[in-house]
Amino acid sequence: MVFRVDWMFVLGLLTLVTNIGYFVRIVYLMELTQELNSFHHLHSEYMAPDVVDAFGVIESFLDTQVPKDKTVACAxxxxxxxxxAARPLELARERIVHWYERVSYYHKHGLLEAHAFDDFPGPFRAARFVAELEPLTLASCKHSHVPNCHLLFDYIRGMYDLNPRDSAASTCAPIVTVASKKQRKADDNNDGKANEEL
Known part of the structure; x- marks a missing residue:
């Protein structure tokens, strides 16, 4: 019995396997290209002049307009x-919050691999965003009666395993310090002396 090789069949099978390999590789490269484009878009938008200026406006407010005896939310x-007076700061806040909403959208829908978010924006930038903008955003939402503004910050906290919300920093309550306690005690003593004189 003579075994005959059907060379046309073998050649067709090799062509099919090669085409499948090329197809899989092309799909992988297309997905990688799309992911790189999305990552580049996020990075470029973060470095855009309006976002950089927005961070400058926020930092200026935090450095110059928040008295020591008030929380950021209260100021x-x-x-x-x-x-x-609030408009420039509100626009800056909205611009940065909008960018982080896009980050959370990309993460929720898997438009970027998880490791990409470790690189950018990364835990340091995310922690800065939460610390600086959450009190402002929650105060703005409370002022405008907008519900569920905390959800974005909760999601970003979950992405990067950040500390829970500091409710004292996000509410409008006076900050009690050792100096303010001493002042209150001195005021009480002065009131007591005034009452004795009467």
């Missing part, structure tokens, strides 16, 4: 009473 609530 921002006071500022929100004057719409024209």
């Amino acid at each position: 921002y609530t006071d500022l929100l009473r004057d719409r024209s």
